[in-house]
Amino acid sequence: MRPAPDLIERIRGIVGSAGLIGSPEEVLPYATDWRKRYRGKPAAVVKPASTAEVAAVVRACAESRTAIVPQGGNTGLCGAATPDASGSQVVLNLSRMNRVRAIDARNNTMTVEAGCVLASLQKTAEEAGRLFPLSLAAEGSCEIGGNLSTNAGGTAVLRYGNARDLVLGLEVVLPSGEIWDGLRALRKDNTGYDLKQLFVGAEGTLGVITAAVLKLFPPPRSRATAVVALEDPEHALELLKRTLEGCGERLTGFELFSDFCLSLVLKHFKDVAPPFARRFPHYVLMELSDTRPGEAVARIAEDTLSAALEARGILDAAIAQSDAQARAFWKLREFISEAQAHEGPNIKHDVSIPISQIPEFIRATDAELARAHAGVRMVTFGHLGDGNLHYNVSAPEGVEPDVFVKQMAAINLIVHDSVARFRGSISAEHGLGQLKREEIRRYKSSLELELMRKIKAALDPHGIMNPGKVL
Amino acid sequence: MRPAPDLIERIRGIVGSAGLIGSPEEVLPYATDWRKRYRGKPAAVVKPASTAEVAAVVRACAESRTAIVPQGGNTGLCGAATPDASGSQVVLNLSRMNRVRAIDARNNTMTVEAGCVLASLQKTAEEAGRLFPLSLAAEGSCEIGGNLSTNAGGTAVLRYGNARDLVLGLEVVLPSGEIWDGLRALRKDNTGYDLKQLFVGAEGTLGVITAAVLKLFPPPRSRATAVVALEDPEHALELLKRTLEGCGERLTGFELFSDFCLSLVLKHFKDVAPPFARRFPHYVLMELSDTRPGEAVARIAEDTLSAALEARGILDAAIAQSDAQARAFWKLREFISEAQAHEGPNIKHDVSIPISQIPEFIRATDAELARAHAGVRMVTFGHLGDGNLHYNVSAPEGVEPDVFVKQMAAINLIVHDSVARFRGSISAEHGLGQLKREEIRRYKSSLELELMRKIKAALDPHGIMNPGKVL
Numbered sequence: 056m057r058p059a060p061d062l063i064e065r066i067r068g069i070v071g072s073a074g075l076i077g078s079p080e081e082v083l084p085y086a087t088d089w090r091k092r093y094r095g096k097p098a099a100v101v102k103p104a105s106t107a108e109v110a111a112v113v114r115a116c117a118e119s120r121t122a123i124v125p126q127g128g129n130t131g132l133c134g135a136a137t138p139d140a141s142g143s144q145v146v147l148n149l150s151r152m153n154r155v156r157a158i159d160a161r162n163n164t165m166t167v168e169a170g171c172v173l174a175s176l177q178k179t180a181e182e183a184g185r186l187f188p189l190s191l192a193a194e195g196s197c198e199i200g201g202n203l204s205t206n207a208g209g210t211a212v213l214r215y216g217n218a219r220d221l222v223l224g225l226e227v228v229l230p231s232g233e234i235w236d237g238l239r240a241l242r243k244d245n246t247g248y249d250l251k252q253l254f255v256g257a258e259g260t261l262g263v264i265t266a267a268v269l270k271l272f273p274p275p276r277s278r279a280t281a282v283v284a285l286e287d288p289e290h291a292l293e294l295l296k297r298t299l300e301g302c303g304e305r306l307t308g309f310e311l312f313s314d315f316c317l318s319l320v321l322k323h324f325k326d327v328a329p330p331f332a333r334r335f336p337h338y339v340l341m342e343l344s345d346t347r348p349g350e351a352v353a354r355i356a357e358d359t360l361s362a363a364l365e366a367r368g369i370l371d372a373a374i375a376q377s378d379a380q381a382r383a384f385w386k387l388r389e390f391i392s393e394a395q396a397h398e399g400p401n402i403k404h405d406v407s408i409p410i411s412q413i414p415e416f417i418r419a420t421d422a423e424l425a426r427a428h429a430g431v432r433m434v435t436f437g438h439l440g441d442g443n444l445h446y447n448v449s450a451p452e453g454v455e456p457d458v459f460v461k462q463m464a465a466i467n468l469i470v471h472d473s474v475a476r477f478r479g480s481i482s483a484e485h486g487l488g489q490l491k492r493e494e495i496r497r498y499k500s501s502l503e504l505e506l507m508r509k510i511k512a513a514l515d516p517h518g519i520m521n522p523g524k525v526l
Numbered sequence: 527m528r529p530a531p532d533l534i535e536r537i538r539g540i541v542g543s544a545g546l547i548g549s550p551e552e553v554l555p556y557a558t559d560w561r562k563r564y565r566g567k568p569a570a571v572v573k574p575a576s577t578a579e580v581a582a583v584v585r586a587c588a589e590s591r592t593a594i595v596p597q598g599g600n601t602g603l604c605g606a607a608t609p610d611a612s613g614s615q616v617v618l619n620l621s622r623m624n625r626v627r628a629i630d631a632r633n634n635t636m637t638v639e640a641g642c643v644l645a646s647l648q649k650t651a652e653e654a655g656r657l658f659p660l661s662l663a664a665e666g667s668c669e670i671g672g673n674l675s676t677n678a679g680g681t682a683v684l685r686y687g688n689a690r691d692l693v694l695g696l697e698v699v700l701p702s703g704e705i706w707d708g709l710r711a712l713r714k715d716n717t718g719y720d721l722k723q724l725f726v727g728a729e730g731t732l733g734v735i736t737a738a739v740l741k742l743f744p745p746p747r748s749r750a751t752a753v754v755a756l757e758d759p760e761h762a763l764e765l766l767k768r769t770l771e772g773c774g775e776r777l778t779g780f781e782l783f784s785d786f787c788l789s790l791v792l793k794h795f796k797d798v799a800p801p802f803a804r805r806f807p808h809y810v811l812m813e814l815s816d817t818r819p820g821e822a823v824a825r826i827a828e829d830t831l832s833a834a835l836e837a838r839g840i841l842d843a844a845i846a847q848s849d850a851q852a853r854a855f856w857k858l859r860e861f862i863s864e865a866q867a868h869e870g871p872n873i874k875h876d877v878s879i880p881i882s883q884i885p886e887f888i889r890a891t892d893a894e895l896a897r898a899h900a901g902v903r904m905v906t907f908g909h910l911g912d913g914n915l916h917y918n919v920s921a922p923e924g925v926e927p928d929v930f931v932k933q934m935a936a937i938n939l940i941v942h943d944s945v946a947r948f949r950g951s952i953s954a955e956h957g958l959g960q961l962k963r964e965e966i967r968r969y970k971s972s973l974e975l976e977l978m979r980k981i982k983a984a985l986d987p988h989g990i991m992n993p994g995k996v997l
Contacts, residue, residue, distance in 0.1 A: 161881060
């Protein structure tokens with residue numbers, strides 16, 4: 056069912072021609088996700104310039120029971136921001152709402168609109184002598200409204216938490232078109248239900264986040280980055296324990312990757328160098344940082360790694376001697392996803408497990424996959440410090456993409472059933488969107504799904520907010 | 527309306543005689559809050575020993591539409607755990623559910639039952655070489671289920687967050703009597719709405735928390751505690767900024783108190799000493815801690831305070847030279863509440879304000895109170911690092927308690943209206959309970975209250991969970 060033309064005209068009246076994407080070609084980028092796995096056909100793509108415009112558009116849609124698909128930088132990995140193919144859904148893109156409304160360095164907060172690009176907010180914070188720590192691969196184009204709607208994770212969660220932990224207040228346009236002003240800049244507020252928590256991570260199914268009060272931090276002024284060679288994930292866990300106990304909050308990053316990951320990066324990228332003269336089974340990229348300047352944090356890294364070497368907990372370690380070398384170390388980790396894509400087809404999993412169980416999870420799941428799908432190559436890496444693995448499965452050498460992709464459901468089943476046995480999560484930081492909406496029913500109790508549906512029905516009784524996503 | 531006797535018998539069948547408080551005298555401590563401001567008359571006081579028993583009791587109550595008042599250590603300050611006087615409500619006390627179900631030091635988590643006393647959990651964590659950082663005045667008797675239900679704050683929020691930030695998973699008995707097992711021990715989980723957030727801070731109005739997975743941290747192994755003398759709160763704010771920028775996550779506590787607070791402590795307690803030979807208008811109690819042992823953190827404290835002295839940001843500073851002296855410094859802060867009670871009647875406020883606005887809030891509100899209620903004495907202290915003030919008003923000298931207490935509503939109105947003008951919260955860490963249930967309607971938008979009621983109706987359609995509290 057397409058919305059009546061008068062809805063589109065009403066929307067044009069609200070946002071003007073600048074706020075309504077016209078031609079089918081211009082609509083295209085908004086109608087598909089960036090990995091091109093979902094292609095939708097929206098009734099319209101609307102780009103409001105203010106909260107009042109968002110509210111008016113949502114009200115118009117609500118009155119005609121027209122479905123709304125909120126969209127930010129459109130960098131999501133689960134299709135949550137892509138409309139369906141019915142031609143009846145309105146894409147509500149927040150990109151034009153990109154003002155920083157206020158920055159309060161003494162309160163360590165900034166109030167920003169949903170369409171602000173993450174990297175630009177990192178820069179805004181930096182210019183105010185502060186750190187906004189959320190950091191992830193898409194930061195050059197993802198927008199904070201989307202980051203909050205998916206409760207984004209990234210590389211600094213270990214120290215600063217997920218997106219949820221970085222927000223103090225929200226402004227939300229509700230499915231009725233009413234504006235909820237929850238833009239509080241308070242560290243403590245116990246006056247009833249913490250409603251903002253509902254909208255963070257809801258992937259646009261309960262309302263449209265239009266602005267947020269974000270936490271800022273004192274910026275680190277010294278840093279130590281190291282690559283550590285290890286026998287196996289068990290030793291990585293021991294190193295994590297040792298580092299946390301010895302370095303506490305200085306530990307900012309703790310990333311695990313296997314030698315196969317490294318080999319892919321070295322094979323597909325020219326400007327990277329191996330961290331050691333010889334190769335080892337596993338590596339950890341570790342970063343310490345401190346708000347104090349000077350050499351202390353580097354000495355602490357050295358002490359920690361020397362002690363670990365002595366205790367035979369690790370096989371070798373290299374501490375970056377310059378910023379350039381630190382960046383080079385990070386590339387080894389950051390290029391894995393792309394290297395893996397160059398290598399051929401792969402099936403990705405974004406899982407989390409209690410950290411203590413990760414070695415056993417990898418052992419058990421590797422073995423099961425090897426039995427069922429001989430020759431698959433495990434591309435195991437991730438944020439070990441958060442218990443978050445990107446546990447990806449590459450096709451056996453020489454296998455055609457089409458053939459391998461047919462095994463996706465079977466491989467997902469093995470991996471995610473294993474995750475469930477370890478009481479883990481089948482989506483640690485990417486969300487459900489359309490991608491895992493069906494699959495999650497296998498792993499969440501019917502009681503929990505029912506609770507989610509009750510919340511949804513209470514806040515969005517007509518089901519117009521991003522239907523077909525999450526639940 | 528009293529519940530039918532057969533409900534009580536049915537409950538006895540579930541929990542046995544050990545789980546049902548019998549005589550009216552035994553019931554008494556469960557029927558009033560510890561400040562004795564609310565006295566209720568329960569139909570029964572039930573103390574189940576397991577989640578299954580809680581579920582069965584709730585189911586029995588749900589079937590007969592009997593109201594349930596969940597209760598932990600009964601140390602709350604807003605009457606949330608006290609039944610009404612109708613004789614129809616069942617108090618569900620969780621104290622017998624006090625097992626530590628699991629401790630996973632490598633995952634930095636422990637799974638505990640709601641009735642565990644906070645201090646005992648601190649000890650459990652310590653024995654496992656970990657820190658459970660939640661710490662507050664009532665820790666010797668409050669229970670973790672209550673801490674979570676009120677989203678307790680305390681003295682370490684600045685570094686470790688509120689109770690909400692310390693929980694990874696919950697087990698909850700829903701108003702239907704069903705058990706929701708959300709006991710996940712994961713740092714990242716983006717598979718739908720984060721339901722645990724609803725129950726944290728809901729003060730028992732949405733369900734009964736029966737168990738939780740709590741976060742653990744590496745324990746600090748060095749500490750520096752200082753009392754700093756300052757001209758005014760503005761300088762305290764400058765010191766906070768300087769300390770955060772220079773010391774980062776080491777800053778564990780930052781407590782402000784006025785000289786009048788100090789004078790009350792010195793007057794009413796014998797075993798305390800003033801921190802300086804002379805007196806100053808304001809003081810900050812500051813604590814740094816570090817997971818690394820040694821003198822480094824003390825040197826950092828010295829450097830920071832020397833620089834502040836040099837810049838004339840502070841008037842004097844004393845760094846504790848021993849653990850005993852550090853404890854003595856903390857007493858100056860911790861004894862304020864009790865000293866104030868000895869001094870006579872007072873009207874307490876637990877407010878939060880954006881940190882940057884605190885000096886102006888104190889100035890403006892002090893002036894307004896002085897105009898309207900000549901002679902009142904301000905007992906201003908609190909967790910400045912969190913923007914949380916215990917902004918208390920003591921009676922003018924010589925005024926009778928009865929006379930002063932009659933001014934409570936007028937004084938609350940001045941203080942809380944001022945809080946609202948600064949976009950603050952009228953309950954930073956104590957909750958609403960019965961105490962502020964009516965008052966909050968003046969300060970929260972009708973839209974927000976309506977959202978809260980929708981959530982309540984969705985989860986507790988018959989309104990049996992702690993009616994008359996929060997909303």
